[in-house]
Amino acid sequence: MSASASLEFWFEFASTYSYLSAMRIEALAAEAGVAVRWKPFLLGPIFQAQGWNTSPFNIYPAKGRYMVRDLQRLAAERGLTFALPGRFPQNSLLAARLALLGGDEGWVAPFTRAVYAAEFAQGADISDRSILKSILDGLRLDSERLFSRIAQTDLKDRLRQQTGEAQARGIFGAPSLLVGDELFWGDDRLEQALSWARRG
Amino acid sequence: MSASASLEFWFEFASTYSYLSAMRIEALAAEAGVAVRWKPFLLGPIFQAQGWNTSPFNIYPAKGRYMVRDLQRLAAERGLTFALPGRFPQNSLLAARLALLGGDEGWVAPFTRAVYAAEFAQGADISDRSILKSILDGLRLDSERLFSRIAQTDLKDRLRQQTGEAQARGIFGAPSLLVGDELFWGDDRLEQALSWARRG
Numbered sequence: 156m157s158a159s160a161s162l163e164f165w166f167e168f169a170s171t172y173s174y175l176s177a178m179r180i181e182a183l184a185a186e187a188g189v190a191v192r193w194k195p196f197l198l199g200p201i202f203q204a205q206g207w208n209t210s211p212f213n214i215y216p217a218k219g220r221y222m223v224r225d226l227q228r229l230a231a232e233r234g235l236t237f238a239l240p241g242r243f244p245q246n247s248l249l250a251a252r253l254a255l256l257g258g259d260e261g262w263v264a265p266f267t268r269a270v271y272a273a274e275f276a277q278g279a280d281i282s283d284r285s286i287l288k289s290i291l292d293g294l295r296l297d298s299e300r301l302f303s304r305i306a307q308t309d310l311k312d313r314l315r316q317q318t319g320e321a322q323a324r325g326i327f328g329a330p331s332l333l334v335g336d337e338l339f340w341g342d343d344r345l346e347q348a349l350s351w352a353r354r355g
Numbered sequence: 356m357s358a359s360a361s362l363e364f365w366f367e368f369a370s371t372y373s374y375l376s377a378m379r380i381e382a383l384a385a386e387a388g389v390a391v392r393w394k395p396f397l398l399g400p401i402f403q404a405q406g407w408n409t410s411p412f413n414i415y416p417a418k419g420r421y422m423v424r425d426l427q428r429l430a431a432e433r434g435l436t437f438a439l440p441g442r443f444p445q446n447s448l449l450a451a452r453l454a455l456l457g458g459d460e461g462w463v464a465p466f467t468r469a470v471y472a473a474e475f476a477q478g479a480d481i482s483d484r485s486i487l488k489s490i491l492d493g494l495r496l497d498s499e500r501l502f503s504r505i506a507q508t509d510l511k512d513r514l515r516q517q518t519g520e521a522q523a524r525g526i527f528g529a530p531s532l533l534v535g536d537e538l539f540w541g542d543d544r545l546e547q548a549l550s551w552a553r554r555g
Contacts, residue, residue, distance in 0.1 A: 215405055217527040327417040343543040
């Protein structure tokens, strides 16, 4: 192989199925010898372009009820806790901006897992700065520096651009996995995407 | 166990992911010791209740393009041929009525597989009576008797009732699997539903 195997993991912090993948992708990818690039993005603008002003799980109640049950079963099989937060979907903007910085600085994976655990295992509100601060504190990161960094225009623009790139590359939901231009949608396709990445 | 393990397989002939399940459910269920009840139904009325007048794969083009690629990859892994028919979704009304009779008379499984193969491997129009006739002929069934039977009101009503039952039990897509009231959606959940049925 001329280049090592890699895969892009596109995730949205408000997404329940992204939670499932975020909690297992690092271990599975290490086992498969695949490098993961963590790509936070926002589904809101993509859903709006489809004419949706909230999650499809809210728009279609039967689908929403099913999703909760499906998540409960899958989480139980994997030894995870799951409960839908009181407000769903949550506003994931600040968490996504922080995750972009985490990608630059090498702490995106543990930060992302901690945010998802707070949101879907503990029911915390991830748009609340004090929740995010305690997560950053737990990772021994300088939250004051990071909050001032994500208030800057260039970082806000980068998240907008990354969301635009997601849409341009055919992403319509989360999690999505990209191996080159090959798109895989959903936690159910994580193993298949890793195999694809390994085959090169 | 006081009762043997069983599972209801709810399928729509126009559904690509139902094709994937129909081609493998009998073998997998036999291996798991689970009896399958084949439940044809129509998604059209359920989609209409959600405000859709066609398949979501047509309404949301990015999702539609992805579905075709996903099916190609999954079909290739399983040694199946897949191509989206020229007209999608197809009108599945006659096939579904025939499948109801097949359930009564013991030929629903091979009939269903033959219809799906005609539609998604050979690109045939399954609303065409001559296509359905050749499928019935291939199974050595009396197509004249069966076509006259599905023209009768009681059979039409049964399909309507079955579709109403699907909706009442929380089904919003196909394939769906029911183990008692426990709902599993999608070919991706077939193994999990079989395990659930086996555990009782």
